[in-house]
Amino acid sequence: MANFFTDNPDLKFHLNHPLMKKIVELKERNFEDKDKFDYAPVDFEDTMDSYGKVLDVIGEICGEIIAPNAEDIDQEGPHVENDRVVYAKGTEENLDAIRKAGLMGITLPRKYGGLNFSIVPYTMAADMVSRADAAFVNIWGLQDCAETIHEFADEEQKEKYLPRFCNGETGSMALTEPDAGSDLQSVMLKATYDEKKKQWFLNGVKRFITNGDGDISLVLARSEEGTKDGRGLSMFVYDNKAHQAIKVRRIEHKLGIIGSPTCELVYRNVPAELVGSRRMGLIRYVMSLMNGARLGIAAQSVGIAEAAWREALEYAKERKQFGKAIIEFPAVYEMLSVMKAKLDAARSLLYETSRFVDMYKAYFHISNERSLEKEERQEMKKYQMLADAYTPLAKGLASEVCNRIAYDSLQIHGGSGFMKDYPIERIYRDARITSIYEGTTQLQVVAALTGLAKGTYLKQIREYEETPLKPELHTYRRTLVAMTEEFEQALMKVQETEDKEFVDFHGRRLIEMAGNIIMGYLLLLDTNRESRFWKSLEVFLRNARSENKANAAFIAASGLSDMGRFKQDEVGEEE
Numbered sequence: 001m002a003n004f005f006t007d008n009p010d011l012k013f014h015l016n017h018p019l020m021k022k023i024v025e026l027k028e029r030n031f032e033d034k035d036k037f038d039y040a041p042v043d044f045e046d047t048m049d050s051y052g053k054v055l056d057v058i059g060e061i062c063g064e065i066i067a068p069n070a071e072d073i074d075q076e077g078p079h080v081e082n083d084r085v086v087y088a089k090g091t092e093e094n095l096d097a098i099r100k101a102g103l104m105g106i107t108l109p110r111k112y113g114g115l116n117f118s119i120v121p122y123t124m125a126a127d128m129v130s131r132a133d134a135a136f137v138n139i140w141g142l143q144d145c146a147e148t149i150h151e152f153a154d155e156e157q158k159e160k161y162l163p164r165f166c167n168g169e170t171g172s173m174a175l176t177e178p179d180a181g182s183d184l185q186s187v188m189l190k191a192t193y194d195e196k197k198k199q200w201f202l203n204g205v206k207r208f209i210t211n212g213d214g215d216i217s218l219v220l221a222r223s224e225e226g227t228k229d230g231r232g233l234s235m236f237v238y239d240n241k242a243h244q245a246i247k248v249r250r251i252e253h254k255l256g257i258i259g260s261p262t263c264e265l266v267y268r269n270v271p272a273e274l275v276g277s278r279r280m281g282l283i284r285y286v287m288s289l290m291n292g293a294r295l296g297i298a299a300q301s302v303g304i305a306e307a308a309w310r311e312a313l314e315y316a317k318e319r320k321q322f323g324k325a326i327i328e329f330p331a332v333y334e335m336l337s338v339m340k341a342k343l344d345a346a347r348s349l350l351y352e353t354s355r356f357v358d359m360y361k362a363y364f365h366i367s368n369e370r371s372l373e374k375e376e377r378q379e380m381k382k383y384q385m386l387a388d389a390y391t392p393l394a395k396g397l398a399s400e401v402c403n404r405i406a407y408d409s410l411q412i413h414g415g416s417g418f419m420k421d422y423p424i425e426r427i428y429r430d431a432r433i434t435s436i437y438e439g440t441t442q443l444q445v446v447a448a449l450t451g452l453a454k455g456t457y458l459k460q461i462r463e464y465e466e467t468p469l470k471p472e473l474h475t476y477r478r479t480l481v482a483m484t485e486e487f488e489q490a491l492m493k494v495q496e497t498e499d500k501e502f503v504d505f506h507g508r509r510l511i512e513m514a515g516n517i518i519m520g521y522l523l524l525l526d527t528n529r530e531s532r533f534w535k536s537l538e539v540f541l542r543n544a545r546s547e548n549k550a551n552a553a554f555i556a557a558s559g560l561s562d563m564g565r566f567k568q569d570e571v572g573e574e575e
């Protein structure tokens with residue numbers, strides 16, 4: 001039986017990270033649920049055992065149901081009937097299997113019907129589901145909306161909506177509009193309060209909304225008349241199952257993730273409930289919602305990359321040219337080893353980020369119940385900064401790695417990869433979206449530059465540097481120390497200009513350099529725990545060192561006046 005959890009030992013390795021003990025203890029509040037729920041764990045080992053069991057079930061559903069359905073879903077796709085979305089047959093089967101196994105809402109507290117899982121095993125489930133079908137993971141993953149309701153809605157709303165997610169209802173996140181994509185401050189969908197009916201109503205259009213006809217929707221809308229920026233926006237929850245008041249005008253015809261319906265939605269007097277406080281929609285709630293979703297896309301990227309790498313490896317072993325398997329040609333085996341090294345590095349970054357988010361979120365929820373001790377407050381602050389800095393880094397880098405791995409995997413398939421006969425043709429198309437939605441790579445760089453300016457990455461790099469290592473690994477640390485010095489020089493050169501445009505101009509280069517050092521350290525620490533990551537560490541560092549050198553040389557040779565060379569002459573010219 002195919003099982004995507006047991007056939008990939010890297011998952012168990014990341015699940016058993018030493019920080020998990022603290023995460024579980026914080027999340028389970030000293031296992032207080034054990035007296036209230038007979039399925040609640042009694043201690044750390046019991047919790048880890050239950051994570052393992054649930055992941056094993058998800059792994060089996062991925063291997064036996066979701067992956068086998070992926071091709072048919074890609075062919076059939078969803079469609080619109082009477083203004084409503086109808087999923088492809090396989091999507092319904094997948095949802096049915098997930099619901100029957102009780103795998104929706106697993107991170108929510110038990111009192112709402114969830115399993116109170118931490119983010120790490122949830123991310124792991126997303127990693128596996130994405131490997132099985134990158135389109136389906138979008139529908140499954142929109143349960144992230146429940147997390148935002150859990151964080152910011154009032155108790156009445158939590159009791160109304162959260163158990164429904166646990167019972168298998170789906171979500172959607174309606175932010176984007178025709179004139180508001182990367183720049184969500186421009187959202188115009190109007191929210192008006194009817195004093196007589198004591199009810200908010202939404203009017204306007206949203207586009208590119210994944211699973212737009214889902215049961216429960218979080219909507220960003222302009223509640224403050226006359227405003228034009230983010231401070232006039234609020235967050236609403238709309239009960240689509242109860243009201244069916246939105247109209248799905250169309251589903252987009254698109255390159256990849258075809259099984260995931262991307263909807264254009266029309267709102268005409270659609271009733272909705274305000275979540276949290278007015279004006280905090282974009283500034284606070286959407287930022288939190290998007291951070292969760294960005295981590296989800298990082299997981300999707302790693303899962304797709306895993307699928308692409310496996311397809312390439314299998315094909316390269318079987319395909320013979322010039323009398324031998326193509327895997328024996330240096331050009332092919334080098335591609336495969338770099339793919340695997342980048343996959344391992346991106347996955348390590350994904351789970352490091354998930355742990356940081358877990359630590360921060362656990363303290364956040366505890367702080368809503370009681371005031372934190374001084375030490376706890378400091379820890380919460382530390383992990384909030386790390387979660388904020390690492391989330392765009394993980395999303396930006398993992399999605400680019402995913403695209404590269406999908407590209408190389410197709411290349412290894414030669415002409416056959418271009419045909420619909422092999423899964424890589426679909427996987428390659430699916431990979432493309434990861435660096436676009438939930439904020440393009442360019443926007444992740446903008447967000448990550450904040451982490452750079454605050455010194456969060458460098459501080460964490462120093463912490464990695466101080467971790468005790470086996471003697472045989474010291475040489476790799478020396479390489480990373482040298483890469484850090486080179487990076488600091490490049491950073492200083494850019495920052496001392498005090499020119500924002502110059503910082504933005506080199507943003508991608510600086511973030512790539514920092515990311516390479518961080519992923520290098522993570523692989524080093526992984527190898528320190530288990531030697532089987534050694535090969536990936538070596539291959540990754542060789543590539544990363546030369547990539548960083550190229551970026552450093554580019555920055556060293558550039559000056560403020562150089563930016564003009566890159567500017568397009570046509571800017572501002574109208575026909």
Ligand SMILES: Cc1cc2nc3c(=O)[nH]c(=O)nc-3n(C[C@H](O)[C@H](O)[C@H](O)COP(=O)(O)OP(=O)(O)OC[C@H]3O[C@@H](n4cnc5c(N)ncnc54)[C@H](O)[C@@H]3O)c2cc1C
Nearest residue numbers: 173174175176181182208209210262436437438439440442
């Ligand atoms: C398949 C799919 C599913 C989606 N699902 C959802 C969903 O469920 N909910 C939702 O609300 N939205 C969704 N979206 C919308 C998605 O988040 C946006 O498409 C994305 O954020 C980019 O916005 P845009 O398409 O308007 O591109 P634009 O914002 O117009 O960007 C165009 C280009 O300009 C660059 N750019 C823009 N601003 C800057 C800047 N400040 N610095 C540097 N470069 C910049 C971008 O990187 C990009 O290369 C989905 C989109 C797709 C394609």
